[in-house]
Amino acid sequence: MLIRHPSGFDLKDNDVTPQSAYLRRREFLAAFVAAGGTLALPAAAQAKRAMPDDYALLKAAKSGYTVDDPMVPWDAVTSYNNFYEFGTGKGDPAKKAHKLITKPWTVTVEGEADKTGTYALEDLIDYNALEERIYRHRCVEAWSMVIPWVGVPLASVLKKFEPNSKAKFVQFFTKNSRKEMPGTFWPVLKWPYREGLRIDEAMNPLPFLAVGLYGRVLPNQNGAPIRLVVPWKYGYKSIKSIERIRFSETMPETSWNQSNAREYGFYSNVNPLVEHPRWSQASERVIGPQAGFSGALARRDTQMFNGYADAVAGLYAGMDLRKNH
């Protein structure tokens, strides 16, 4: 009778890796490494890095709108975002905004204008007339970036709707989707996010409707597919992922003002002389261009109207900017 004594190196059937799994060994390895990374780092620090190549190139003409200071790198502007619909952490939008469906996209126009209605994004933006503008971006949290946007002047789009004489203000609304925007399960702010401008502010040449960043289609975390950029106002005025525009005779609601009127006024012009009640606005942390420790510490003095006083100070002639903050 043959008695088999299994020796240590004899493999049992269930020890052998199935061929299908063997062929997918690289995927398992990648998944294992990814899982390890997830365990080792707090969730807040986990950001999917957006790669420029994932975003289509746009054809945009250079414009005269530029600044001398170095630009924020792509990695920084696509990983450090305030977009509370995807969470209040700075890294949340980069992690979660991929859920936002940006195609097809329509913008509904309502209120005091002759050509109200629902427009496809492609009918709103002339993709042959795109230009690049390098603007300063100053967040109310006292940090700033220099960002190369691609888009068209806001006024050029608003004029298409033929606002009437009662249109004293224009209001914008962000898309509001519980399914696509996980942060909206909790009312951090009044959803949909809303912002507004006085009509003369909106018709000034500076406000810009951006559809791109760094010569490429906007990443979702930066407000795809279409966002406002108002460079002389605190960043939260530059509303993202716009789905609705309303012209009105009276001053419209804005989300941050509704959240805390004492801290966030309707105008929200960058003003180093008017403090936010909880922190000073006299200086700002410069995000991006410089790496390492010195980059982390880099600060600059905040300029009146974020450096755009020549272009916009006239809009506020005779107004008390402390009261109308």
Next chain:
Amino acid sequence: MTLKTIPFAYLKTGAFIALGLPFAWLAWQWSLLLMGQYNDLGVNPIEATNRFLGDTAIRVLLITLAITPLRDITRMAALTRLRRMAGLYAFFYMSLHLGSYLGLDLFFSLAKLWKDVVKRTYITLGMSAFALLVPLALTSTNASLRHLGPKRWKRLHMLIYPAILLAVVHHIFMAKGFQLMPLVHGAIAIFLLGWRVVKWYRVQKTKRTA
């Protein structure tokens, strides 16, 4: 092996390592930053550091406060002996939180710090929480315990109760908008303090009926 049979030395070492992990992670990320390498602090490492330390300080304070209820439930008396270490860790993270604010945000300007403390409510609250924990940290030695006597020592260390409330309100006031996380911290703090109130009330009742 049940939880109760774990030798206390293991429990203590485990807790010491676990509570030190957030600091180890932060130190690792800062060493990457200082070497100019990619790290998970992001592009605003000072803000990230300050938030991380503040969150950790509050959470370790909550862990400290959870030890007594946990002991009551599990009847593991040994847990009490982890309380002081947890409290010291909370003080450690709170000191680093304040230190990062003072050093990296205000560049060590005590004048600016004082201006903030006087002017900005959330900083007043946060500094008060820290001030309340200073005597607790200073009297955390066995010698202090002996010197004060257990009754007075315990009464003094009740300062952790107002401290957690101040810390949580500091967080709520500091957050922009109506944020969920500070409220979750607040709810846990209220639950843990409520536990003590209920316990105290029950003891009073049995005393009266006895």
